[in-house]
Amino acid sequence: QVQLQESGPGLVKPSETLSLTCTVSGGSISRYYWNWIRQPPGKGLEWIGYLFYSGITNYNPSLKSRVTILVDTSKSQFSLKLSSVTAADTAVYYCARDLPGTTSRTFDIWGPGTMVTVSS
Amino acid sequence: QSVLTQPPSVSAAPGQEVTISCSGSSSNIGNNYVSWYQQLPGTAPKFLIYENNKRPSGIPDRFSGSKSGTSATLGITGLQTGDEADYYCGTWDSSLSAVVFGGGTKLTVL
Numbered sequence: 112q113v114q115l116q117e118s119g120p121g122l123v124k125p126s127e128t129l130s131l132t133c134t135v136s137g138g139s140i141s142r143y144y145w146n147w148i149r150q151p152p153g154k155g156l157e158w159i160g161y162l163f164y165s166g167i168t169n170y171n172p173s174l175k176s177r178v179t180i181l182v183d184t185s186k187s188q189f190s191l192k193l194s195s196v197t198a199a200d201t202a203v204y205y206c207a208r209d210l211p212g213t214t215s216r217t218f219d220i221w222g223p224g225t226m227v228t229v230s231s
Numbered sequence: 232q233s234v235l236t237q238p239p240s241v242s243a244a245p246g247q248e249v250t251i252s253c254s255g256s257s258s259n260i261g262n263n264y265v266s267w268y269q270q271l272p273g274t275a276p277k278f279l280i281y282e283n284n285k286r287p288s289g290i291p292d293r294f295s296g297s298k299s300g301t302s303a304t305l306g307i308t309g310l311q312t313g314d315e316a317d318y319y320c321g322t323w324d325s326s327l328s329a330v331v332f333g334g335g336t337k338l339t340v341l
Contacts, residue, residue: 146330155233155319155332155333155334155335156268156276156319156321156332156335157332158321158329158330158331158332169328171327171329171330172327172328172329173329205275205276210278210281210287213264213281213282214264215263215264215265215266215281215282215322215323216263216264216266216321216322216323216330217264217266217278217281217282217321218266218268218276218278218321219278219281219287221275221276221277222275223274223275224275
């Protein structure tokens with residue numbers, strides 16, 4: 112049973128870089144697409160971007176200039192870096208896996224999420 | 232504003248059925264698969280439907296999905312109090328080159 116777990120600081124100062132890690136357990140990180148998705152308090156979901164285990168990435172154009180997603184296959188982890196954060200980046204951040212065997216961009220496995228607050 | 236449009240809320244009595252609509256355009260729903268997610272309070276979303284109308288194992292057949300043109304619909308029959316949640320539609324937008332979601336619909340089982 113594949114499980115995902117996000118980790119990282121819960122508080123980030125404005126203008127600094129938000130850094131989160133997602134650890135994949137119970138299965139391989141290889142041959143799948145891995146995503147970051149966020150949800151501001153009381154609001155809907157926003158897709159941040161995906162990474163294929165080989166390192167290929169695709170980012171939401173609205174965030175592309177500030178986002179980097181990397182993979183460390185040796186640790187079964189992938190990470191998110193979001194630079195120059197503002198209060199608008201305050202959200203619960205989820206990592207999620209693409210459902211294999213389809214091009215539908217469906218997210219079948221999600222981490223529990225981690226709340227990140229941007230404040231001085 | 233979300234790229235996909237959902238009603239903010241729907242409600243129905245236990246045992247009844249409800250539908251949740253998701254409206255988009257040719258660049259998203261019209262030419263790509265739609266997925267649906269259920270988010271119970273304080274938890275991560277859980278996927279219910281993929282490729283417009285397919286249910287993963289473990290999702291009861293009370294949940295169904297359909298798509299017509301640039302709109303999609305989630306149907307839930309035999310409503311239970313445990314179905315109270317926020318429901319989101321999602322798909323790929325070929326113009327934006329991004330996954331897009333609806334704003335979410337809060338289901339209340341009266």
